[in-house]
Amino acid sequence: MRLVSGLHPLIQAKFKIRDLILGSVNSNRYANGIFFALLFLTCNEGGGLMKKISASAIALLVSLAMASLSLAASITLTGTVRDFTPVHPDFETTISNLTTGLVQNTLGTDGTPVYAHGDATVGSIHGSTNFYDWYHATTNLMDYSITLNETSEGSGIYSYSNNSFFPIDNQLLGNYPGYNHNYHFTYEIHTDFTYQSGQTFNFTGDDDVWVFINKQLVIDLGGIHGAASAAVNLDTLGLTVGDTYDFDFFFAERHTTQSNLLIQTSIKLNPNAVPEPSTALMLGVALVGLVGLRRERRR
Numbered sequence: 001m002r003l004v005s006g007l008h009p010l011i012q013a014k015f016k017i018r019d020l021i022l023g024s025v026n027s028n029r030y031a032n033g034i035f036f037a038l039l040f041l042t043c044n045e046g047g048g049l050m051k052k053i054s055a056s057a058i059a060l061l062v063s064l065a066m067a068s069l070s071l072a073a074s075i076t077l078t079g080t081v082r083d084f085t086p087v088h089p090d091f092e093t094t095i096s097n098l099t100t101g102l103v104q105n106t107l108g109t110d111g112t113p114v115y116a117h118g119d120a121t122v123g124s125i126h127g128s129t130n131f132y133d134w135y136h137a138t139t140n141l142m143d144y145s146i147t148l149n150e151t152s153e154g155s156g157i158y159s160y161s162n163n164s165f166f167p168i169d170n171q172l173l174g175n176y177p178g179y180n181h182n183y184h185f186t187y188e189i190h191t192d193f194t195y196q197s198g199q200t201f202n203f204t205g206d207d208d209v210w211v212f213i214n215k216q217l218v219i220d221l222g223g224i225h226g227a228a229s230a231a232v233n234l235d236t237l238g239l240t241v242g243d244t245y246d247f248d249f250f251f252a253e254r255h256t257t258q259s260n261l262l263i264q265t266s267i268k269l270n271p272n273a274v275p276e277p278s279t280a281l282m283l284g285v286a287l288v289g290l291v292g293l294r295r296e297r298r299r
């Protein structure tokens, strides 16, 4: 918290409100917006206006509290799921176990992994033409979002944990006959982040997972395998503190019966989805409170 001596006590109080909200939300743009709206009202109309506590002011404070609650620290990431069946040779095929080096170390120019073994079958991937389908198929696909929640308030550690990651059950090509889930799919997420020293990314899951940071492969868990873990310390990647870098995540569910997806990271990934309706509603209520307060003051 930063308090500047000599400022009107009311403005200092607003700094406190802003810092309180900043400490609990993923993005600071809402908190700063509320803060500067409040500051504008004070400077524009004089501090004397805040001497009386009106019904609108109370409504505003309640709205701010609700908006703050609805902006609990979390990161929602939206990606694309593509559905397949064992008709495709790479799915429900031989269990290869964990196989590194299946894709090239640098992300392809179209932003997807490039199979590293040409027409050869490695890691139960039957050549580059079949692998191309994984993240390029133009049918049987849909958006899907996951939300990483801060493990505890202020920890700066964001987590998503799902030991039954089946995002398209009863959808697209439907469940695998004889099973209660829609197996055999891929999932990709693209976003970016601002690098700060000390950031880490940890993953546990199956089957194939590849993570690229700054277009370089940093997590390499290819193959059809049980849940496997890998971690990367971003301080080892030669990044520049304060610069923004791409983050590209690729997952594939290729074989019954498990599908695990667990992420824990201190990277503040930038949300790539629109705000949840509840968040937008609370911000709207807060703005209505602001307008009401301003009108009341004018009477």
Ligand SMILES: [Ca+2]
Binding pocket: 083, 084, 085, 173, 174, 182, 183, 184, 185
């Ligand atoms: Ca499927």
Ligand SMILES: [Ca+2]
Binding pocket: 206, 207, 253, 254, 255, 256, 257, 258, 259
């Ligand atoms: Ca599996």
